[in-house]
Amino acid sequence: MNNIVFLIMRRMRLPLLTLVTVYAITVLGMTLIPGRDADGNLWHMDIFHAFYFVSFMSTTIGFGEIPYAFSDAQRLWVTFSIYVTVIAWLYAIGTIISLLQDKTFQRAVAERLFARKVRQMREPFYLVCGYGETGQTLVRAFTERGQHVVVLDRDEERIAMIQLQDLRDYVPALAADARHPLHLQEAGLPHPACAGVVAVTDDNLTNLKIAITSKLLHPDIKVICRADSRDVEDNMASFGTDEIVDPFETFARHLVLALQMPCLYLLQRWLGGERGAALEEPVYPPAEGRWLVCGYGRFGKAMVARLAREGIDITVVEARPDITGEPPPGYVLGRGTEARTLREAGIDEAVGLIAGTDDDANNLSIVMTARELRPDLFVILRQNHSENRDLVQAVNADMVMQPSAIIAERIRVLLATPMLSRFFSLAVHRENDWACELIARLIALLGDQVPLVRELQINVTHANALLRHLQRGEVVRLGEVLRDPWQRERKLCCLVLMVERRGEHILVPGDDFRVAAGDRLLVVGQESAFTRLAWNLGHDAALDYVLTGRPAPQGWLWRRLTRGAR
Amino acid sequence: MNPEKVIFGFFIVLSLTLNFGFVLGEIDDPAHHHVYELFAVVVVNLIATILKFGDRSQMGAVLLATSLVAIMQLFAAVLVWVMAVHVNGVGLTETVTASIVSLSAGAMLANVVSVILLIIETVMLRR
Numbered sequence: 001m002n003n004i005v006f007l008i009m010r011r012m013r014l015p016l017l018t019l020v021t022v023y024a025i026t027v028l029g030m031t032l033i034p035g036r037d038a039d040g041n042l043w044h045m046d047i048f049h050a051f052y053f054v055s056f057m058s059t060t061i062g063f064g065e066i067p068y069a070f071s072d073a074q075r076l077w078v079t080f081s082i083y084v085t086v087i088a089w090l091y092a093i094g095t096i097i098s099l100l101q102d103k104t105f106q107r108a109v110a111e112r113l114f115a116r117k118v119r120q121m122r123e124p125f126y127l128v129c130g131y132g133e134t135g136q137t138l139v140r141a142f143t144e145r146g147q148h149v150v151v152l153d154r155d156e157e158r159i160a161m162i163q164l165q166d167l168r169d170y171v172p173a174l175a176a177d178a179r180h181p182l183h184l185q186e187a188g189l190p191h192p193a194c195a196g197v198v199a200v201t202d203d204n205l206t207n208l209k210i211a212i213t214s215k216l217l218h219p220d221i222k223v224i225c226r227a228d229s230r231d232v233e234d235n236m237a238s239f240g241t242d243e244i245v246d247p248f249e250t251f252a253r254h255l256v257l258a259l260q261m262p263c264l265y266l267l268q269r270w271l272g273g274e275r276g277a278a279l280e281e282p283v284y285p286p287a288e289g290r291w292l293v294c295g296y297g298r299f300g301k302a303m304v305a306r307l308a309r310e311g312i313d314i315t316v317v318e319a320r321p322d323i324t325g326e327p328p329p330g331y332v333l334g335r336g337t338e339a340r341t342l343r344e345a346g347i348d349e350a351v352g353l354i355a356g357t358d359d360d361a362n363n364l365s366i367v368m369t370a371r372e373l374r375p376d377l378f379v380i381l382r383q384n385h386s387e388n389r390d391l392v393q394a395v396n397a398d399m400v401m402q403p404s405a406i407i408a409e410r411i412r413v414l415l416a417t418p419m420l421s422r423f424f425s426l427a428v429h430r431e432n433d434w435a436c437e438l439i440a441r442l443i444a445l446l447g448d449q450v451p452l453v454r455e456l457q458i459n460v461t462h463a464n465a466l467l468r469h470l471q472r473g474e475v476v477r478l479g480e481v482l483r484d485p486w487q488r489e490r491k492l493c494c495l496v497l498m499v500e501r502r503g504e505h506i507l508v509p510g511d512d513f514r515v516a517a518g519d520r521l522l523v524v525g526q527e528s529a530f531t532r533l534a535w536n537l538g539h540d541a542a543l544d545y546v547l548t549g550r551p552a553p554q555g556w557l558w559r560r561l562t563r564g565a566r
Numbered sequence: 567m568n569p570e571k572v573i574f575g576f577f578i579v580l581s582l583t584l585n586f587g588f589v590l591g592e593i594d595d596p597a598h599h600h601v602y603e604l605f606a607v608v609v610v611n612l613i614a615t616i617l618k619f620g621d622r623s624q625m626g627a628v629l630l631a632t633s634l635v636a637i638m639q640l641f642a643a644v645l646v647w648v649m650a651v652h653v654n655g656v657g658l659t660e661t662v663t664a665s666i667v668s669l670s671a672g673a674m675l676a677n678v679v680s681v682i683l684l685i686i687e688t689v690m691l692r693r
């Protein structure tokens with residue numbers, strides 16, 4: 001506020017001074033120069049009339065000579081006055097207009113509006129720093145779920161894009177450097193409704209700075225950061241950043257999961273996918289045999305480290321080992337885009353290939369060359385930019401690694417359904433067959449679209465009716481509740497993946513599982529199942545019907561009567 | 567020497583001296599209070615006020631406030647003058663003159679405060 005007023009006042013000082021001076025001189029001149037009245041007597045204009053005359057003269061010029069026709073001396077002065085006052089006015093108005101067009105001024109106004117919008121937010125919101133590909137995917141997913149978001153990005157063009165993107169919710173956004181604590185504060189970091197900070201700029205150090213600022217200014221807030229170097233990750237973890245997402249490390253983990261437990265990997269793809277998307281086909285990367293890794297950058301290093309730990313043979317192909325660092329022994333010098341290099345690296349005996357350079361054109365070329373040599377090869381493609389989507393689809397790689405999508409998916413799961421991420425970390429310790437069976441059950445229950453995953457807690461807001469039942473000491477089993485409130489013989493199309501009870505986790509509880517107050521359920525299912533489940537949990541009549549088969553009497557009188565009859 | 571300070575101090579002191587010159591004399595005698603003097607006081611006060619625009623210091627804010635008070639008082643005096651001489655046609659009677667002069671005397675008090683503040687600021691700077 002103050003900034004803007006001071007800016008205007010400072011800029012307007014000289015134009016206003018000019019106006020006052022010019023007016024004073026012209027008014028004074030008008031009063032001093034003698035004229036003649038209608039009878040030819042000597043006459044002086046008084047100050048009041050002179051001011052009146054100058055005021056309308058300078059702004060309109062369409063005027064008469066009042067109250068008497070002017071003498072030539074007066075006309076000479078008026079001629080001079082017209083030019084001086086008009087110039088003074090043009091100068092003043094021009095200054096105001098140029099001030100309105102001034103970048104500094106506009107930024108000050110935008111910043112002030114933004115800060116006010118954020119201050120007025122009453123519902124929980126997430127602060128997303130960085131509106132690149134990851135940020136955009138995240139913001140879209142959040143707003144689709146009815147979650148409020150505030151966006152900071154250094155690039156004005158990206159911020160301007162928000163208005164064009166047709167998001168479901170209004171998203172306050174500011175083009176400002178998130179490294180400055182002031183901007184983070186304006187974006188609502190200290191706001192009590194701020195639920196979390198997501199730092200997904202493309203610069204490690206910026207993300208680090210955002211994490212530090214957030215943890216210092218609002219310590220109990222959830223902070224999720226993108227990082228792709230070991231150093232920065234350790235640094236972030238040292239001051240308690242809640243989650244650090246490294247796209248390369250995450251994908252490497254995914255690949256290992258796909259190698260060892262393809263069913264669990266598929267489950268992860270299905271449940272973590274974006275709502276409404278088609279379910280993915282299962283992939284079976286070969287676990288036996290040699291893999292070629294083209295590109296030994298951040299991605300290549302993460303892949304090599306993970307695969308080596310699983311005991312898989314690797315040959316690295318790298319054109320500039322002087323920049324990336326020395327790959328493990330036996331590497332081949334070259335880009336991998338030519339058949340000769342790939343042959344040299346032993347593509348004829350290999351089972352899989354990872355095209356992992358930071359250049360999309362090179363990666364596509366590697367995949368196409370490799371496919372020509374060995375059509376049966378399992379190919380993983382790194383896609384750096386989302387605008388190359390069509391090309392990547394056309395080349396039809398077995399797996400695509402797109403950093404921005406991986407980060408967005410991981411953060412979405414962490415913020416929306418943290419229990420799902422917990423579920424997968426526990427499920428890795430199970431057998432692959434267990435996951436395959438789960439997949440089979442899910443296919444039977446759900447259609448061919450990514451299902452809805454939600455967390456439900458047995459509490460007053462979500463399950464009032466069920467809570468009352470439990471408090472009366474009645475035993476309620478999971479299988480009894482997950483039934484259709486219109487027709488209790490039919491089961492609801494949903495599945496409880498996990499129950500969290502006082503820090504303990506029960507994976508995929510059976511139908512005879514006894515529900516207790518305070519349980520947190522991780523449920524996957526179709527949208528219709530969730531609405532019906534909400535009826536069962538929240539309304540006595542529906543719950544009584546699914547539990548006993550007949551609706552309990554609702555009104556006071558009816559309850560009296562039936563009690564008598566029983 | 568800061569030329570901005572010179573101009574600033576010049577106009578603040580000038581508005582006080584002109585104001586004083588206008589107020590000086592019998593309070594109800596129109597002959598002692600010339601209209602041109604009032605005109606000059608108003609113009610110089612306006613300039614002094616605008617000069618204080620955009621000063622972010624505490625002293626600047628107080629100076630702006632006193633100047634605004636002076637301007638308000640002077641506008642009231644001018645209004646009385648215009649009403650009496652041009653609108654009502656009463657002319658500069660003793661009552662009218664007295665109220666014009668007392669209003670501008672109030673403006674002078676505000677100008678005195680301005681000058682005192684200016685002196686205080688200068689003294690603090692020296693120390």
